[in-house]
Amino acid sequence: MADQNIKDQQEVYPSPQKYNNGNHDEESATIQSKELHKKKRMKRLAYILAFIVFQTGIILLFSSTIMKIRTPKFRVRSAAFESFEVGTAANPAFNFRMNAELGIKNTNFGNYKFQNAQIVFYYDGIPVGKAIFPGAEAGWRTTKKLKIAVDLSSDSLALANTNSKSQLGNDINSGVLKLNAQSKLSGKVRVTFIFMKKKSANMNCTLAIGLADTTVREINCQ
Numbered sequence: 373m374a375d376q377n378i379k380d381q382q383e384v385y386p387s388p389q390k391y392n393n394g395n396h397d398e399e400s401a402t403i404q405s406k407e408l409h410k411k412k413r414m415k416r417l418a419y420i421l422a423f424i425v426f427q428t429g430i431i432l433l434f435s436s437t438i439m440k441i442r443t444p445k446f447r448v449r450s451a452a453f454e455s456f457e458v459g460t461a462a463n464p465a466f467n468f469r470m471n472a473e474l475g476i477k478n479t480n481f482g483n484y485k486f487q488n489a490q491i492v493f494y495y496d497g498i499p500v501g502k503a504i505f506p507g508a509e510a511g512w513r514t515t516k517k518l519k520i521a522v523d524l525s526s527d528s529l530a531l532a533n534t535n536s537k538s539q540l541g542n543d544i545n546s547g548v549l550k551l552n553a554q555s556k557l558s559g560k561v562r563v564t565f566i567f568m569k570k571k572s573a574n575m576n577c578t579l580a581i582g583l584a585d586t587t588v589r590e591i592n593c594q
């Protein structure tokens with residue numbers, strides 16, 4: 373019974389002498405394991421390198437697309453008149469009440485929040501009317517539309533010591549009057565929760581007003 377037990381043990385735990393055929397095999401086994409180790413290390417290094425390249429690519433892609441902060445475009449989208457009075461070439465004057473729709477086109481992958489601002493309309497470089505509008509937010513990749521009403525009057529031309537009044541006479545003769553609209557938004561673009569950048573958006577639009585048809589014929593923005 374005891375003898376049987378010892379036999380079983382020998383089979384389960386074979387003696388090292390039985391399988392170890394000398395020093396040579398031991399050495400080659402060590403070399404093999406070293407090589408295996410080296411291979412594993414190289415493989416790991418290759419993985420790390422591939423990951424770094426991949427990560428760099430992702431960062432470059434993000435910084436050139438999603439994270440890139442673009443200046444929002446600010447312009448007059450359309451305008452129509454509520455009241456329209458215009459003088460003659462000999463007695464040049466105008467008095468308009470205009471409703472305009474402004475657009476803030478935000479192409480960023482983040483909201484654009486801007487503060488209160490004003491828009492000034494010029495005739496021949498002289499201010500002829502202005503409107504103030506409240507700050508708002510343009511959602512990411514959207515165009516925020518704002519409506520303003522503004523009174524435009526040639527009264528200030530008489531006060532300005534320039535040739536603008538005679539210029540206005542010429543324009544009334546030609547049937548087209550050009551006004552320039554300028555504004556500046558101060559705000560911030562927020563891309564993700566942490567990344568934020570100040571951005572101002574400038575408007576510089578020219579409106580060509582047809583006096584016969586009392587409409588804004590053309591709007592050109594820089």
Ligand SMILES: *[C@@H]1O[C@H](CO)[C@@H](O)[C@H](O)[C@H]1NC(C)=O
Nearest residue numbers: 552554575576577578592594
């Ligand atoms: C606005 O645009 C006109 C051209 O339409 C240009 O002559 C003028 O200098 C611009 N003004 C500003 C303030 O950018």
